[in-house]
Amino acid sequence: MQSTKSHIDEESMITPALVAKFGRGASQVVDEVKLREKRGQLALVLELARQRFERHDNTSETVARLAADLHDLRVTSGDGVWKQLIPLAQAHPVSQYLQQDPFTSWSFRKPRGYSGDAGLLDIIYQHPAANDAIASASGLGMEIFDYTVQASTSVAARERREILAREVDAAAEKAEHVEVLAVACGYLRESELSEAFRDGKLGRWVALDQDADSVEVVAAANRDTAIVPMVGNVSGLMRRTYDLGTFDLVYASGLYDYLPYAVAVRLTQRLVEMLKPGGAYLFANYSNEIRTDGYMETFMDWPLILRADVDMWQIVNAAVDRNQVDVEVFYGENRNIVYTRIRKKGA
Ligand SMILES: C[S@@+](CC[C@H](N)C(=O)[O-])C[C@H]1O[C@@H](n2cnc3c(N)ncnc32)[C@H](O)[C@@H]1O
Structure with missing residues (x-):
């Protein structure tokens, strides 16, 4: 089975x-x-x-x-x-x-x-x-x-939004008309903090989410911009259902907290494949150091899969050939969220 x-x-x-x-x-x-x-x-x-x-x-x-x-x-x-x-x-x-x-x-x-x-x-x-x-x-x-x-978990989520915007801006500093993919984008609120987006420097910013209502909100707020809203899901990405091409930057925030290890590995593998040489994949996960876990699981009915840096390394090591990529695993300021950045060598 x-x-x-x-x-x-x-x-x-x-x-x-x-x-x-x-x-x-x-x-x-x-x-x-x-x-x-x-x-x-x-x-x-x-x-x-x-x-x-x-x-x-x-x-x-x-x-x-x-x-x-x-x-x-x-x-x-x-x-x-x-x-x-x-x-x-x-x-x-x-x-x-x-x-x-x-x-x-x-x-x-x-x-x-x-x-x-x-x-x-x-x-x-x-x-x-x-x-x-x-x-x-x-x-x-x-x-x-x-x-x-x-x-602290809310503070970390707000910092995560800023980190995502900075990641987009950093990619746009390196090349012109960069192509970005946000997986599980929600309302893509980080776009409101991105200077590169505001200045019209991006080539395209594909915003993918399984929730059509959220994608519609992104579409309505961003007509005639580089943002390309798209209804899609993790399964479709892993099965190569979407013809999306390759990207300078791919990121996923607020998603791995729900993905069991096997899915996390397969998704990571697939999204790294979608990077151009020199491109980066950034993903975030609430860390096992959070202290609000009991409250969230009871009164918020909001269970998360929490991970430590070692768990992120385990996903990386199972998903990619370490000779082909450079990897950083780091925590946000209050250590409530742990991040992994995988950069494809080349370019
Ligand atoms: C916690 S929100 C994060 C939104 C946004 N990335 C952010 O950081 O603000 C999680 C998002 O993941 C989306 N999502 C959950 N499972 C998904 C899946 N299997 N495929 C695509 N999107 C998914 C939900 O629809 C939701 O918008």
């Missing part, structure tokens, strides 16, 4: 149900004694947070403490037990408070039917397009939002 894992997100959308079915801990036998112990600890942590909300204690401190406690629980539970704790947390009355945060609530509700849609990224980017979604929040919701939007 072909591995079901390799089909988890090739076609389109990742959902927590898929991750729960095929992801870490899915087939682990659960130690009942440990499960009982951790269930008890979870109940205490959640009840403490609920009481603090009820007493109107400092909201940021309440959420920060809850997030730290959930991280500790996730780390000490092991995958199998943690997986069983998630629905218990989600069903707890404290959730009524947390779901007043527009960020938490958008992630949990999944208006597009999958985790990490471009609208959620707009909330994290504090983009004006997200103003309406934020404005309707309650007073408590705004206080929780003050914490979640400043959490």
Whole structure:
């Protein structure tokens, strides 16, 4: 039987149900004694947070403490037990408070039917397009939002957007009319930060995403520019369905966090093939050093595949011939995101 894992997100959308079915801990036998112990600890942590909300204690401190406690629980539970704790947390009355945060609530509700849609990224980017979604929040919701939007993972996502724009600008410095491919582009918000794009220096910027609504937003905002919006997915790229040619720069942000190892390797292989000599492929992944993982998996219902630098090297070593490329693996400023840049030798 072909591995079901390799089909988890090739076609389109990742959902927590898929991750729960095929992801870490899915087939682990659960130690009942440990499960009982951790269930008890979870109940205490959640009840403490609920009481603090009820007493109107400092909201940021309440959420920060809850997030730290959930991280500790996730780390000490092991995958199998943690997986069983998630629905218990989600069903707890404290959730009524947390779901007043527009960020938490958008992630949990999944208006597009999958985790990490471009609208959620707009909330994290504090983009004006997200103003309406934020404005309707309650007073408590705004206080929780003050914490979640400043959490280290959100800070790292905003830095990632800047890094992508700088990468495009650096490619445009090296050659004229460079060709760029953004895989899983969302709303391609990095284009708003790119000087090379603003100055009309790019040859083409193909913006590919599986979500036709997101691609339509990109199209509407960028008519008569170098941006070429395109509905497409990881599976189509790997099967060479699209006749896209080659690129000076290819990048993927907010995608590998959903890709199991086998898919990550095959996609990397394929995208490096699509580089011109001297071209670069940059991909990002949330790192296993993040501390908001427990909160994200419970109250945001947003599980991610976290990776360390060694995991990125493992993908690289399986995907490419190291004699043909130069590789850098590096962390963003707060180490919540790890990046890999593969540059094809030549040119
Ligand atoms: C977290 S968002 C990232 C958006 C953007 N790259 C950014 O950094 O702001 C993830 C995006 O991946 C897209 N996506 C998820 N699975 C995909 C797949 N298999 N093929 C193409 N796009 C995919 C989603 O539609 C979504 O727009």
